[in-house]
Amino acid sequence: MSKGDPILDSLNAQQYEAVTAPELPLLIVAGAGSGKTRVITRRIAYLIRDCGYFPWQIFAATFTNKAAGEMKRRVCQLLPHVPEHDLNIATFHSLCARILRRDITVLGYPLSFTIADERDQLSAIKHVMRELGISDKEIKPSYAQDVINQCKIRMLEPSDVGQVVQSRYEEQLAAIYEAYTKYLHGSSALDFEDLILMTVKLFTEHPEVLERYQARYRHVMVDEFQDINESQFTLVRLLTAGHHRLTVVGDEDQTIYSWRGADIRHILDFDKYYPERLLVHLEQNYRSTGNILQAASCVISNNTERFNKRLFTDAPQGAPVLLVEAETERDEALAVAELIREIQMRLRLPASEIAVFYRTAALSRTYEEKLRELRLPYRVLGGVRFYDRAEVKDLLAYLQVAFNPHNTLSLLRIVNTPKRGLGDKTIEKLLRRARERDTSLFAVMEEASQGGIVSPSATTALRELVEHIHTWNKLASTLLPSELFERIRNDIDYDASLGDPNQMEVRSRIENLDELHRSIVAYEGETYEPSLQGYLENVSLYSPTDELRDGEEAVTLMTLHTAKGLEFRCVFIVGCNDGLLPHGRSVEEGRLEEERRLFYVGMTRAREILILTYCGHRVYYGEPRYDFPSPFLNELPAKGVLRVDASRTNWARLVHALGQSCFAAEGEEFELSKTKEEERENVRSTVRPAVSRKVPAELVEGRPGRTDLLGKRVRHPLIGEGIVVETGGTGKDRYYIVEADDGSRTKFMARFAKFEVCDS
DNA sequence: TCTGATTCTGCTTAT
DNA sequence: CAGAATCAGA
Numbered sequence: 017m018s019k020g021d022p023i024l025d026s027l028n029a030q031q032y033e034a035v036t037a038p039e040l041p042l043l044i045v046a047g048a049g050s051g052k053t054r055v056i057t058r059r060i061a062y063l064i065r066d067c068g069y070f071p072w073q074i075f076a077a078t079f080t081n082k083a084a085g086e087m088k089r090r091v092c093q094l095l096p097h098v099p100e101h102d103l104n105i106a107t108f109h110s111l112c113a114r115i116l117r118r119d120i121t122v123l124g125y126p127l128s129f130t131i132a133d134e135r136d137q138l139s140a141i142k143h144v145m146r147e148l149g150i151s152d153k154e155i156k157p158s159y160a161q162d163v164i165n166q167c168k169i170r171m172l173e174p175s176d177v178g179q180v181v182q183s184r185y186e187e188q189l190a191a192i193y194e195a196y197t198k199y200l201h202g203s204s205a206l207d208f209e210d211l212i213l214m215t216v217k218l219f220t221e222h223p224e225v226l227e228r229y230q231a232r233y234r235h236v237m238v239d240e241f242q243d244i245n246e247s248q249f250t251l252v253r254l255l256t257a258g259h260h261r262l263t264v265v266g267d268e269d270q271t272i273y274s275w276r277g278a279d280i281r282h283i284l285d286f287d288k289y290y291p292e293r294l295l296v297h298l299e300q301n302y303r304s305t306g307n308i309l310q311a312a313s314c315v316i317s318n319n320t321e322r323f324n325k326r327l328f329t330d331a332p333q334g335a336p337v338l339l340v341e342a343e344t345e346r347d348e349a350l351a352v353a354e355l356i357r358e359i360q361m362r363l364r365l366p367a368s369e370i371a372v373f374y375r376t377a378a379l380s381r382t383y384e385e386k387l388r389e390l391r392l393p394y395r396v397l398g399g400v401r402f403y404d405r406a407e408v409k410d411l412l413a414y415l416q417v418a419f420n421p422h423n424t425l426s427l428l429r430i431v432n433t434p435k436r437g438l439g440d441k442t443i444e445k446l447l448r449r450a451r452e453r454d455t456s457l458f459a460v461m462e463e464a465s466q467g468g469i470v471s472p473s474a475t476t477a478l479r480e481l482v483e484h485i486h487t488w489n490k491l492a493s494t495l496l497p498s499e500l501f502e503r504i505r506n507d508i509d510y511d512a513s514l515g516d517p518n519q520m521e522v523r524s525r526i527e528n529l530d531e532l533h534r535s536i537v538a539y540e541g542e543t544y545e546p547s548l549q550g551y552l553e554n555v556s557l558y559s560p561t562d563e564l565r566d567g568e569e570a571v572t573l574m575t576l577h578t579a580k581g582l583e584f585r586c587v588f589i590v591g592c593n594d595g596l597l598p599h600g601r602s603v604e605e606g607r608l609e610e611e612r613r614l615f616y617v618g619m620t621r622a623r624e625i626l627i628l629t630y631c632g633h634r635v636y637y638g639e640p641r642y643d644f645p646s647p648f649l650n651e652l653p654a655k656g657v658l659r660v661d662a663s664r665t666n667w668a669r670l671v672h673a674l675g676q677s678c679f680a681a682e683g684e685e686f687e688l689s690k691t692k693e694e695e696r697e698n699v700r701s702t703v704r705p706a707v708s709r710k711v712p713a714e715l716v717e718g719r720p721g722r723t724d725l726l727g728k729r730v731r732h733p734l735i736g737e738g739i740v741v742e743t744g745g746t747g748k749d750r751y752y753i754v755e756a757d758d759g760s761r762t763k764f765m766a767r768f769a770k771f772e773v774c775d776s
Numbered sequence: 777t778c779t780g781a782t783t784c785t786g787c788t789t790a791t
Numbered sequence: 792c793a794g795a796a797t798c799a800g801a
Contacts, residue, residue, distance in 0.1 A: 023786090377789085637792070
């Protein structure tokens, strides 16, 4: 190890081994906070500097653009003479898009294909279902979407599926899949899964193309390998088939995308695919305090689908993990906001070092409200997405059409926006004609604009639109994307079509469009060779973490999923309630362990302060409902966790105390217990979150120990006191009929019932 | 063909 | 509660 070497210095023994390992298939099992990014970036730099690789010969796949950007930046820091655009570090989807942009024509797609996001996908599915005469009562479009995506992940094409259908239902699904595929092809569009699938197809059906890429990509790296799905893994195996030069980094405890096809087996059984593989474990955690790591390890030790890893740290114990119980959701949010204020003030943590994580995006609202009330700056990652707003989608659709007029999906969106008298009837007629002649909607529109096919007024409108599209399509290759954007916006008078600009609503929409324009300009500024195609691709593959800019002074709110790969000095995980954090749907589908991993991912993002919160009841669907604490909270160790009741806590004093324990650092090594049994011993089994005393378990349907309320006297905020005179139904349909003292009867659904049993 | 109003239905998670 | 689908009426 030479002194002053930025690539090989200041690595621990395991990290050094991983960075400099020989070029056999290498599996790096990297626990949370163990310097994974550091290792992978240095290995890339090491291969380039010391092993004779050109930067572009390394194919490095990540799962988010943010991670890719960060990795590129750090590699370039290590190798100042390497320009960023020489590196092939990107998400699987972008890397595949790049390959397809070169070579997709052999699969019968034009190079100018467009990328359909999941909303486009859903509307395409609805569209073909309508054509097939399948109502969305019979098959939910979102279900069909799920099935189609699952098929694509497993690389099953419509023809494969068509042969194995067993029921009328499956037959219909197969028919939708087939029609959808045709429809997409007709629009020259690829959905997200197609990006991977088509690349796999390209490689398997055209070995000469594969050989070219195998020769180019001499080494393949995969970050977050635990989240790889079958088609992605197939792609990796194809690319490395000849040489097996492959480095993968992952942590099976952080698999959180199995619903998207991620399969934990790929990492657990890596040696089955690559028997000669080398294995390096990174087990020292450099991120979190002892208490945080201890708590997280304790929780994750309850999982069975994992290697038996033991993470350790040299860091001091630090402050205890805080577990806050609140009465209602709003109390919970208020507690969080007040804690944030105190932490900023008393512990001098900058807002950018504080994050709030939740399981579902819908939860952010209450927290936003309270943060606003206390005037604490915040930002929400991936909330109502900017790119999902109607006006933004409209203009983007125009750009899509300018880029590729045969993109029917986008064309349908804009054909009558702004209104130009091309109603449903006309469009249906044109679509039918397009289907009959097996051409695109745009081709039929061109034809119809000559007259004789649709009504005279529609013909005029069509002619004008078609001419515009021709013009924009020509301009697309000469103007900058931002110039084309303004041109289109003017040509169609879009701003004026929104209505009176004095209205707040309209003004904010116009501002959004200005913002969109700025984002295009920004793209042009930071891109090597800006193009309309490149910009549209950026937008399609955009992810919530891309919004994260360093140094912005605001508390960050995001879902647990988007939190992966990030770290903050202070982390809140809110809504730690049963049904929400192990999410009910996930548990139903048998993914409890994945929910636990999600919780673990959240916990291990925290460096110094970790605060978990839950509440006694919250509002669902506008109705209040009792909520139980998350079962994961019972898996926390007794030591190093402080439980407090929000209604009786002086936050200022508590935070002050936290600060004391934070900075009372002792240098002694903190190692976690080695076995699951030892870890379990740390868990006091009698620990029950205090809220259970407030929630009468018998009132919640489906809970063990529920007693029948028939004949009991109850109190309800709406009707006052009354007697349960009748009960019936099962599961979530269970109801109680309560006769109030004035003789009136009211029916309550058990799952929403918010009454208390009266004594006596 | 367009509009506003009303009913209906459904909250994971995201490249 | 909120977005989507549907419907009445101009």
